Amino acid sequence: MQLPVQSRSTLYAEPWEAGAGPEDLVGIARAAERAGFAYLASCDHVAIPRRLAPAMSTVWYDPVATLSYLAGVTERIRLLSHVAVVGLRHPLITAKQYATLDHLSSGRLILGVGAGHVREEFEALGVDFEQRGPLLDETVDALRAALGPEEFxxxxxxxxxxxxxxxxxxxxxxxxPLWVGGSSPAAVRRAALKGDGWLPQGDPRERLPQQIARLRRLRAEAGIEGPFSIGAITEPLYVGTPAWDVGRRTLTGPPQALAESLRAYRAMGVDQIQVRFRCRSRAELTDQTAAFGAEVAPALH
Structure with missing residues (x-):
């Protein structure tokens, strides 16, 4: 699950999040852990330009601070940056922050990285926006070294x-684990050749098989073996029959019906799914989380 509250783009934020804060994040994180979720995710933007603020909002919690805060109130659930725009920072700074997070959380970090898309962010921080792809390729290599076993x-x-x-x-x-986010040809190539996993961004389920086939082909051609986690972001979900308009794209229904639909991801070769529930309050979200964990997740296996 990518956490609500910590980012509030109009693409996905629910109205109740406008008045939510740290105590809501804690409640949601604990509910997800109780329900058996694999990870919590927090995304990354440093500053949003005025031209994009109406759509993206300017509410973007820092992922290191957010995940560290939640590490202190949870015990098992993993902590994912989805995604950190690591090209905006020197890799030694990124490594210092995330190594400390992993140390404090007893090894629960998954570092998700992406190229970024907001030109003004790069310009304000003195980073060449046009070079963000090659920069990310090299930064991944630098982070591999800086987060490895060597003290120096x-x-x-x-x-x-x-x-x-x-x-x-x-x-x-x-x-x-280092997962690469994005669905462009460059992002898929980067994930296949440099990552331990792939986090798609906006791919509908019908497009996933061709993306997964390309990932596997690129890895095979490069002779890369070993574990690799393929992810997917599902359609919005609502467990049960909603008494309100949850939108036409939302998957709804009894647990077995939802599980049957979601098992299609596994058949495509997806290893982990990231879900988002439609909800009108934190209480409804935690209820949905609990229902999914108890009634839908067991039927996915």
Missing amino acids: PSHHGRFHDFEGLGQRPRPAQPHV
């Missing part, structure tokens, strides 16, 4: 160059 990592590249600089604490995990 090294990286020598076009955009970043460092060695002989120690960072502790090290991550609690021997290998921090």
Whole structure:
């Protein structure tokens, strides 16, 4: 689940989120953990320009601060940046922040990364927007080094160059999973060749098989083996029969019917799904979360 409240784009934010805050995030995180969810996700923007503010809003919590806060009130659930625009920051800064988060959470971090899309953000921070693709490719390599086991990592590249600089604490995990977000051809290539997983962005389910086939082909052609997690973002969900208008794209119905629909993702080769529930309040969201965990998730296997 990507958390509500922490980002409030008009594409997905519910009206009740406008008055929500930290206590709601805590309640939602604990409900997701009780329901057996795999991870909580928080996304990343530094600043939103006026031209985009009406659609995107300017509410974007910092993912490191948000996930660290929730690490302290949960025990098991994993913590995902979906996605961190890591090209906006030096990789040693990113590594310091996320290694500390992994250390404090006893190894629950999944680092999701993406190229970013807001030109003004890059310009304000002195980063070349047109080079964000090559920059992300190299930053992933630099982060692999900086989040690895070595106290004094090294990286020598076009955009970043460092060695002989120690960072502790090290991550609690021997290998921090690095998932690449995005559905463009470049993002899919990056995920296949550099990532431990793929996080699609906006792909309808009918487009996923061709994307997954390309991922597998690219990895096979490069001779890359080993675990790789393929994700999907489902349609909005509502467990049961809603008494209000949840939108025509929302999947609704009894648990078994929802499970049958969602099992189609597994048949495509998807390993994990990210869900979002339509809801009118935090209470309705936590009720939906509990119902999904108890009645829908067991039928997915």
